[in-house]
Amino acid sequence: EAGVAQSPRxxxxxxxxxxxxxxxxxxxxxxxxxxxxxxxQGPKLLIQFQNNGVVDDSQLPKDRFSAERLKGVDSTLxxxxxxxxxxxxxxCASSLGLWTGRRSGRAGETQYFxxxxxxxxx
Amino acid sequence: RKEVEQDPGPFxxxxxxxxxFNCTYSNSAxxxxxxxxxxxRKEPKLLMSVYSSGNEDGRFTAQLNRASQYISLLIRxxxxxxxxxxxxxxxxxxxxxxxxxxxxxxxxxL
Numbered sequence: 162e163a164g165v166a167q168s169p170r171x172x173x174x175x176x177x178x179x180x181x182x183x184x185x186x187x188x189x190x191x192x193x194x195x196x197x198x199x200x201x202q203g204p205k206l207l208i209q210f211q212n213n214g215v216v217d218d219s220q221l222p223k224d225r226f227s228a229e230r231l232k233g234v235d236s237t238l239x240x241x242x243x244x245x246x247x248x249x250x251x252x253c254a255s256s257l258g259l260w261t262g263r264r265s266g267r268a269g270e271t272q273y274f275x276x277x278x279x280x281x282x283x
Numbered sequence: 284r285k286e287v288e289q290d291p292g293p294f295x296x297x298x299x300x301x302x303x304f305n306c307t308y309s310n311s312a313x314x315x316x317x318x319x320x321x322x323x324r325k326e327p328k329l330l331m332s333v334y335s336s337g338n339e340d341g342r343f344t345a346q347l348n349r350a351s352q353y354i355s356l357l358i359r360x361x362x363x364x365x366x367x368x369x370x371x372x373x374x375x376x377x378x379x380x381x382x383x384x385x386x387x388x389x390x391x392x393l
Contacts, residue, residue: 192379201291203370203383204327217380252326256379270379274326 165275173281179241184253191258198250250277287384306354306371315374361391
């Protein structure tokens with residue numbers, strides 16, 4: 162089974178330029194996540210989609226970041242304009258999307274991560 | 284205070300050693316707990332879930348102490364291939380939102 166696909170794998174841009182990343186989740190996965198991982202830190206959730214609807218975008222810097230998943234399958238994340246501090250790895254993940262609400266003491270759905278896009282802003 | 288805190292390491296251990304990683308979380312309403320493994324320049328992958336009763340998977344043992352809001356991972360008989368960063372991960376609230384710690388780096392040496 163194919164995993165989560167992301168492109169490009171690497172991107173170098175100058176500050177104030179725009180950049181877009183693409184993600185294709187595992188087939189049949191309804192939930193898609195975008196994470197930002199700065200060097201030396203753990204991934205931080207930027208936005209979560211359930212099908213084509215946004216579940217959580219509380220940590221997305223909306224003045225410069227935007228994301229869409231128009232047909233409920235693949236997704237794009239855009240940064241416009243980029244800042245130096247946006248240099249990071251942008252990880253896309255997906256999960257089946259069947260789990261909702263609370264469970265006590267048991268695992269939530271497994272999230273499967275793509276290889277990431279490494280962004281360097283100069 | 285960070286939501287999930289880990290000692291960043293690195294932990295340098297000889298092959299065959301036993302090593303333990305600890306993690307604390309701040310949200311007492313957290314529901315589920317995991318350890319993810321991330322190899323250098325690769326994506327995170329689920330290593331194991333952590334259950335209240337503790338659980339074991341081969342050389343790996345995970346434990347949860349809800350009262351102390353503390354999670355641990357024990358690796359016995361370390362292999363060179365265990366060298367990676369181990370991320371403590373907590374799920375709180377609805378929507379399957381994961382919060383990651385900064386990770387603990389492990390280097391297993393000959």
